[in-house]
Amino acid sequence: MGDMPAFIPADVVEKSLDYPTLIPLLERALINFSMGSEGGVVQPVRTIVPVAKHRGFLGVMPAYSAVDDALTTKVVTFYENKLSSEIPSHQATVLLFDPATGVLKAVIDGKVITDKRTAAVSVIATKLLKSAHAEVLCILGSGAQALSHYHAFTQEFLFKEVRIWSRTGENAKRFAEAVGGKILVCSTPQEAVTGADVIVTATMSTQPVLFGDWVKPGAHINAIGACRPDWRELDDNLMKNCVLYVDSKEAAAKESGDIVLSQVEIKAELGELLNGTKTALPDKTTVFKSVGMAIEDTVSAKLVYDFWTMNKESE
Numbered sequence: 001m002g003d004m005p006a007f008i009p010a011d012v013v014e015k016s017l018d019y020p021t022l023i024p025l026l027e028r029a030l031i032n033f034s035m036g037s038e039g040g041v042v043q044p045v046r047t048i049v050p051v052a053k054h055r056g057f058l059g060v061m062p063a064y065s066a067v068d069d070a071l072t073t074k075v076v077t078f079y080e081n082k083l084s085s086e087i088p089s090h091q092a093t094v095l096l097f098d099p100a101t102g103v104l105k106a107v108i109d110g111k112v113i114t115d116k117r118t119a120a121v122s123v124i125a126t127k128l129l130k131s132a133h134a135e136v137l138c139i140l141g142s143g144a145q146a147l148s149h150y151h152a153f154t155q156e157f158l159f160k161e162v163r164i165w166s167r168t169g170e171n172a173k174r175f176a177e178a179v180g181g182k183i184l185v186c187s188t189p190q191e192a193v194t195g196a197d198v199i200v201t202a203t204m205s206t207q208p209v210l211f212g213d214w215v216k217p218g219a220h221i222n223a224i225g226a227c228r229p230d231w232r233e234l235d236d237n238l239m240k241n242c243v244l245y246v247d248s249k250e251a252a253a254k255e256s257g258d259i260v261l262s263q264v265e266i267k268a269e270l271g272e273l274l275n276g277t278k279t280a281l282p283d284k285t286t287v288f289k290s291v292g293m294a295i296e297d298t299v300s301a302k303l304v305y306d307f308w309t310m311n312k313e314s315e
């Protein structure tokens with residue numbers, strides 16, 4: 001009988017993933033992914049099982065990176081109707097395997113990985129696509145993704161002003177108190193968005209929360225939510241008047257309601273901008289539509305496992 005798999009809890013994951021380490025790793029993974037078979041990434045579009053009775057979904061997200069020799073699958077659940085405020089709407093576990101033998105090496109909390117790697121990829125998109133003079137950041141939503149984006153963006157950029165709007169005003173205030181930084185709480189999404197240079201939409205909404213009429217020409221939007229083909233965060237006006245970038249063309253064309261329902265053409269994947277085969281247009285109004293990729297979890301999980309292996313005596 002071999003060793004039992006390691007169980008790596010959220011607090012260890014939190015300690016092992018910092019943005020300055022994660023961002024270059026994810027840039028490399030995005031490039032490898034967009035290189036097709038040459039990049040050595042094997043990643044099918046995830047399988048989603050609807051749990052209609054409870055307005056929930058189970059997603060299975062496997063990937064292998066030959067360059068990293070890392071093999072994982074994430075299992076993620078996400079629920080529209082939270083029955084308890086104690087239970088997060090999104091929960092996830094990443095299983096890490098030894099690629100040489102198939103042996104399960106670790107069971108890793110996937111919630112922190114999901115929150116941090118998603119924000120890190122939005123930072124990558126924003127570095128490529130924001131205007132050179134961007135000063136105002138606006139976040140719509142006050143949940144887990146809003147929080148990880150706030151931390152990642154305030155660490156990686158110097159914005160003069162940060163604004164937040166949330167459907168429940170109390171939640172926006174709580175968010176601002178919790179992060180403790182200088183942040184303007186707005187009472188409408190339009191107020192929050194008007195004049196903003198960089199916008200993050202991180203909501204569970206199934207209808208548009210961000211309208212093209214409100215958006216400053218040349219702004220960059222990271223659209224994180226609406227990862228089902230019939231869900232929206234952005235209206236048709238915005239979609240039709242932006243230059244659209246994605247993480248995975250194949251997944252975005254299948255899963256993103258903002259793309260499926262507006263039928264807007266995708267300009268490029270982030271990996272194609274990073275490897276120089278396609279051009280970023282930071283002077284235009286740009287949208288990065290993120291659906292989330294398994295390979296991002298794979299490289300993050302490997303980083304967590306390596307950190308855990310090096311520090312396990314002291315844990």
Ligand SMILES: NC(=O)C1=CN([C@@H]2O[C@H](COP(=O)(O)OP(=O)(O)OC[C@H]3O[C@@H](n4cnc5c(N)ncnc54)[C@H](O)[C@@H]3O)[C@@H](O)[C@H]2O)C=CC1
Pocket residue numbers: 078088089090114118141142143144145146166167168171202203204205206207209223224225226227290291292293
């Ligand atoms: N692109 C990616 O890689 C990933 C995307 N997501 C998506 O990001 C979004 C946010 O996820 P979390 O922050 O983890 O969820 P959360 O449950 O922690 O926060 C959701 C936020 O959306 C707000 N909200 C819910 N319904 C709304 C509505 N109708 N209008 C406006 N706001 C509404 C809530 O008040 C809350 O502020 C979800 O759609 C989720 O599926 C999550 C993980 C990865």
Ligand SMILES: O=C(O)C1=NCCCC1
Pocket residue numbers: 059076078090114227291292293
């Ligand atoms: O990439 C992920 O992880 C997720 N994306 C969309 C919603 C569920 C989790």
